[in-house]
Amino acid sequence: MSPKSTESTLENIFQQESVLRNQLIHEFIKDVEKLKKKFNSRDQLILSLQQELATVREENQQINAKLLNLNVAYESRLTEVAFTAGITSNAAFRRDETVIFPHVITNKGNAYNPNDGIFTAPENGTYSFYCSITSFETNNSWVKITKMVFLKLSSVHMEVQMIMIHRLLT
Incomplete structure (x- = not known):
């Protein structure tokens, strides 16, 4: 092989390597974006569940307070006769x-x-x-x-x- 043909072959290999590298980088970026979306989605789900849990806890406290008031009212109604x-x-x-x-x-x-x-x-x-x-x-x-x-x-x-x-x- 001649030096020119070797140079051309090397140039061709570098171009193919560059194209492959760009494709891999592009696929890697896509995968990272997908993972970000998944994590964001999970983060949002966790945040939503935390908010729902806080709401349920608050409602539970309100129900317990009402129950306590009802018990107090009921016991106050119980009169010895x-x-x-x-x-x-x-x-x-x-x-x-x-x-x-x-x-x-x-x-x-x-x-x-x-x-x-x-x-x-x-x-x-x-x-x-x-x-x-x-x-x-x-x-x-x-x-x-x-x-x-x-x-x-x-x-x-x-x-x-x-x-x-x-x-x-x-």
Whole structure:
């Protein structure tokens, strides 16, 4: 080979190397850009998730505060309810008459009204009543305890009656 042809061949090899180098650099830059986009996308996703987590934590704190307030309100509504009342003298009553026990010994929660003889339950629940009535003039005593239920969703008024019959043995 002649020096000119060697020089031409070398020049040709350098050009091909330059083209290949430029192609590799261009592909490398493309790959770097893709990676940047991926990282930016992931960074944005992480930022978005961090913001969402902060929002959820804030909402959780608000819910916990509301729950605490509801618990406090509920506990403040829970009132101890009890009453003991009686009649300190002889009395006669007509049939279906409300017996008023004016002598109030205990009235926790003020649910018993000594003026009209009516106990009003301050909240839903189970209430237990004990009643002792003695009849000296006849052998029969009748006690009728009436539960009045007012339904909140309608104007229906129901009456449930429990009749206790006690026959005194002489």
